[in-house]
Amino acid sequence: MSRADMTTSMTPATTACPCCRMVDVLLPSPAYTRCTCCGHRWRMSSGVVGARYYEALVARNDLQTPWFKRKIADRVAALSALLTPQVERVLEVGCAEGALGEAIKARFPLAYDGLELSQDRELARARLDQVFQTYANQVESQPYDLIVSFHVLEHIPDPAEELRAWSRLLATGGKLLIEVPHQAGHPLLDNDRNPEHLHQFTPASLTVLLAHCGLTCHELSLGHYESPVYPDSIRVIAQPRRQxxxxxxxxxxxxxxxxxxxxxxxxxxxxxxxxxxxxxxxxxxxxxxxxxxxxxxxxxxxxxxxxxxxxxxxxxxxxxxxxxxxxxxxxxxxxxxxxxxxxxxxxxxxxxx
Ligand SMILES: [Zn+2]
The missing domain is CATH 3.40.50.720 (NAD(P)-binding Rossmann-like Domain)
Structure with a gap:
């Protein structure tokens, strides 16, 4: 069964929170289940995203809008702070059309690969070194010094499995930069009604999920801008826990x-x-x-x-x-x-x- 098939057909095997694993503190709601321990909200399916949904999408971003430019400028600054001379290989999971990677490659002499399921991968291929059209757990590659992912994890039915797949691709000493909407992603919205989103993270749920996946959170910050309706994002920098x-x-x-x-x-x-x-x-x-x-x-x-x-x-x-x-x-x-x-x-x- 493909990951996309799982989005619609997977039923809960357990009622445990997918982040903190608490099993007896759940508050069901019509749209989401909420964990009263870490505050995470999730649903197994929105009922809209079906098999091969993402593969069919095209032109996900309008590169000329001011909010797109603001988002890219903010992300370039975030990555630039992490790109020491030791960082030679970067992977962006969910690279869309490759605009961020193109901006980074114009500033730093490094290899920048992407992973993109939608048809925007074809645009990315003209901008990046290599673009995978597959799920992260199927990528075969040399390890990466930095893996970045903006607004991807909330789309994934099993975020723990996804984080482990990303960790597998990290070089020794490599880092992860992950950004997701902070709950609804807007301070004036009580719920995220985006049909693609299965998870609404809190700082607590994201960090405890990282910990369950063997990752240590080194930095966490809030309020990062994605778009006018997602101006409030959580961003973390994490590394595999050292023994x-x-x-x-x-x-x-x-x-x-x-x-x-x-x-x-x-x-x-x-x-x-x-x-x-x-x-x-x-x-x-x-x-x-x-x-x-x-x-x-x-x-x-x-x-x-x-x-x-x-x-x-x-x-x-x-x-x-x-x-x-x-x-x-x-x-x-x-x-x-x-x-x-x-x-x-x-x-x-x-x-x-
Ligand atoms: Zn929880």
Whole structure:
């Protein structure tokens, strides 16, 4: 059965909310079911969108209207903020006629592919590098550094399945930018009567759906403009959730890059215990040093805390392990004649990660 067939014939296998999965808090209405937990509203079918409905559509956008130009300008700005030099491949799910991709390709040297079911795909093919005329779960391609999708997810019967299909196409470290109407999509409308729309998202329902699909929401903003009747959209930037061992390995790499090998940990307090000690078995810590004599002789892990001794410690980098008192400690170390390039603050390991 095709996805389009499912739109009209799929019946609810469960009454659980498709986003937060709550099963006993549903308020049915003639048009939509509403989850009282996350506020999501949905319907299994509008009764209008039938088999191969989207494949038959053509000229979905009028490129000359001022609201279309406003929408594209806003989206160009949003994408531009994400297009670091590392982003070489972009996929737009629901690229329509390819106007956004064309504007991006005019500004950035990257590959921009699209996915479009409607006949507008033919216009997109003249503007983009490659256009798929299929569902995302059937796309075979090299992975993408950025996948964007504007006003698509609310059309999809099973948005969780769709998000997993998009995740499968992401490169390691890749990001998703997703925009959907915020509930009705207009602050003065209580309901979205667009027959193509099956889902009305809230910030809560979208973020919890992302979480259920193994994605972490890094940014969420409201009020994005799609058109005069959809001026209120939710936009999120998300990434596949990173596993604890992956996070730990990246953090250890940052220590190694900044310290270059064995080092002395200076200032053995709460920040050391919270932000250095948990990684101690992967770091080459040669000594624990503190200026407070009251700490000398204490055992922390496999080391005994001592005072600084130039004869013993003088050749190694010093990691100042206090975020709060780091600036003052740095001044003390400089005043004691320690070279500035031997002193590294713990904050430099954690900032900008
Ligand atoms: Zn819910």
């Amino acid at each position: 604890p061992d992956e996070l730990r390995a990246q953090l250890v790499q940052r220590f190694e890059k900044l310290l270059g090998g064995p080092f002395i940990a200076y200032a053995i307090g709460g920040d050391f215990l919270n932000y250095v000690a948990p990684l101690a078995d992967a770091l080459d810590i040669r000594a624990l040093v503190d200026s407070a004599a009251s700490k000398w002789g204490q055992q922390v892990g496999s080391h005994i805390v001592s005072g600084y001794d130039e004869a013993v410690h003088g050749a190694l980098p010093i990691l100042v392990c206090s975020i709060k008192f780091g600036a003052g400690i740095r001044q003390q170390l400089l005043a004691a004649g320690i070279a500035v390039d031997r002193i590294i603050g713990l904050e430099t390991v954690y900032e900008g990660a």
